Amino acid sequence: MTTAGRPRVVLGVGGGIAAYKACEVLRRLTESGHQVQVLPTTSALNFVGKATFEALSGQPVYTGVFEDVPDVAHVRIGKEADLVVVVPATADLLARAAHGNANDMLTGTLLTARCPVLMIPAMHTEMWEHPATQDNVGLLRSRGVIVTEPASGRLTGKDTGKGRLADPAEIVDLARLLLARPDALPRDMSGKRVVVSAGGTREPLDPVRYLGNRSSGKQGYALARVAAQRGAQVTLVSAHTVALPEPAGVDIVNAGTALELREAMHKAAGEADIIVMAAAVADFRPVSRADHKIKKSDRDPDPVALTRNPDILAELVAARAAGKFRSIIVGFAAETGDETGDVLTHARAKLARKGCDLLVVNAVGEGKAFETEDNAGWLLAADGTERSIALGSKAQMAAGIWDFVLNSGTYPTGPAGVQ
Structure with missing residues (x-):
């Protein structure tokens, strides 16, 4: 850390078209x-000029090892860093x-860094999938370098596929986690x-209104x-969210209502080793959905009949x-205390039921759990183990949950959990 307590981050920028997104990563890091x-x-300076990086960072920008020679910058910068992030990591830079x-x-800095x-890779699909690139990625990972899975989507030109740079917000989230x-x-x-599963379900009353909840x-x-970047094959069944970036390396299935989410979860569960029900599913839905907007009137509205x-x-x-199937099953509980x-x-009773x-337990209320960047709570296991989770980013909580699951001793063996 610096004397002012600000973490030192080195942002390396490779020479690919995605270099322009490094500016957003830089902005988010400096503003936080x-x-x-x-x-x-x-090569990166062919896409984004040095002045842009210097203006956004407030720091001089170096490219060659013969710059700032008296300070031996190519050694000093790496040794002093708390984290090095490379955006984008091109095939050439990985090699x-x-x-x-x-x-x-x-x-040079990558060789001297001990943090x-x-x-964060970005390249065309064919380049990412080439054996040379995969060998280089494997070699780097074997040395402890974190090479993330790339996203899928639109690449340069008309091409689409795996190799797209992860969203800048996601990159910064991973950086904060590390x-x-x-x-x-x-x-x-x-x-x-x-x-x-993630997000909140919406149960329509009419083409305009719905019953929902505050889950983001x-x-x-x-x-x-976090699971994808730890190597898992991940399917995310997503209900309504607050315009979140799609996690890189994750297959997404959209599900709006509780019944849609139910169908998607049962379909995906058959091949799963671990199932996590993090979505906030509405307990009730309207018995019927109006096919037109329900109008205001002077009389009291008809009561809305609900079904579970x-x-x-x-x-x-x-x-x-x-x-x-054979899977570890993880549930979530958003709870408040009451007179009982x-x-x-309440969480222990829910786990038993x-x-x-x-069971991952969150105490909810004003400024807690829902619609926040940070989270805290408890982990309750069926064997009676209980562990508190200190307040931290939701990525930190995610990492802690996966640590607990992988070390719980309950990982299944058999058809869907062969080890």
Whole structure:
């Protein structure tokens, strides 16, 4: 850390068209209190000029090892860094980093850095899938470098596929996670198939109105994001969210209502090793949906008849008991205390009632859990183990949940959980 307590982040920028997105990463990092030193490659300056990086960072920008020679900058910068983030990590830059080249300021810094290194790839699909690139990625990961899975989507020209740069907000979220917990992204979920639900369901009253809740989907998305970057194959069943970026390397299934989410979860569960029900599913839905907007009138409105939605978590537990799949099942509980008991009293009763392996408990209320950037809570396991989760980012909570699941001793063996 600097004397002012601001984390030192080195932002390396590779020479690809996605270099322009590094500006947004830089802006988000500096505005959230990080001191950022930008080290672009010479090729990167063909896409974004040095003046832009210097203006946004408030720091001089270096490219060659012969700049700032008296200060030996290519050694000093890496040694002093708390985190190195490379955006974008092109195929060429991955190759040079993997083989220890040090012919510019960025690659020299990568050799001297002793902090976490986070490389965010971006390139065409064919380049990402080429055996040379995959070998380089594997070599870097074997040395502890965190090379993330790229997103899928529109590339340069008319091409679409895997190789798109992750969203800048997601990159900054991962950077913050590593600054808080340098060990948060091991590749310990490789080969595991994970299904996560997220967001809040909406139950329509008419073409305009609906019954819903305040869930933003941020915690479920964080769980999916962290699992994917720890090597898991992730399906995210997404109800309504607050315009969150799609996590890179994750397959997304959209589901608006409770019944749609139920269908998607049962369909995905059959191949899953771990199922996480983080979505806030409406307990009730209208018995009927008006096919036109319900108008105001001088008379009192007719009461809205409601019917109970299925308990998806309980159904998944029952399906597992019937032998339909073998998975760890994780539930979520948003609780408040009342005259009959506190948050944990209600949560323990819910865990027993649902029959899942693990329950993540949030105390909800004004400024807590829903629609916030940070989260805290408890982990309750079926074997009686309980653990509190200190307040931190939702990515930190996600990492803690995955740590607990992987080390709980309840990981299944058999058809859907072969180890």
